[in-house]
Amino acid sequence: VFNNYKNKVLNSGLKDFSGGSWSFTIQKSDNADLFYALHRVSxxxxxxxxxxxxxxxxxxxxxxxxxxxxxxxxxxxxxxxxNWAWLCQQTHVLNPIEINLSTAIG
Known part of the structure; x- marks a missing residue:
């Protein structure tokens, strides 16, 4: 899964990247595991x-x-x-979790 994510990052603008931020959306067709784990990332x-x-x-x-x-x-x-998970979130059975991951790609 990590290699699929790394390829997605590299193909979404990192090759010409010199600093800053960008966002992209992972589609289900990219990789189903990534799609369910990371819909929209910064x-x-x-x-x-x-x-x-x-x-x-x-x-x-x-x-x-x-x-x-x-x-x-x-x-x-x-x-x-x-939508069941969304309902659980609305009733505070599940709570949003902030995620920050760092890695070196080279």
Whole structure:
């Protein structure tokens, strides 16, 4: 799963990246595990140089693990499970969780 995420980051603008933040959306067709884990993420990164070449990037991903009511999933099972989790969140059985992950890609 991590390699799929790394490829998604690299293909979403990191190759020409020199600093700052960008966001992207993971589609179910990209990777189902990533889609269910990280719908919308905010990503920032810093390139570390040796000489004139960037050798690696320190990438930080921020996301909120929460559920939004959604009837647009492709199948009934996914819609039911998602909306059940949304209902649990509304009744404070589940609570949103802020997630910050950092890793080096090089």
């Amino acid at each position: 990503t920032s990164g810093t390139g570390f140089m040796i000489g004139n070449s960037i050798m690696y990037y320190l990438i930080t991903v921020h996301d909120t693990f929460d559920f939004a009511y959604d009837n647009n999933y492709d199948d009934l099972f996914t819609t039911t499970v998602n």
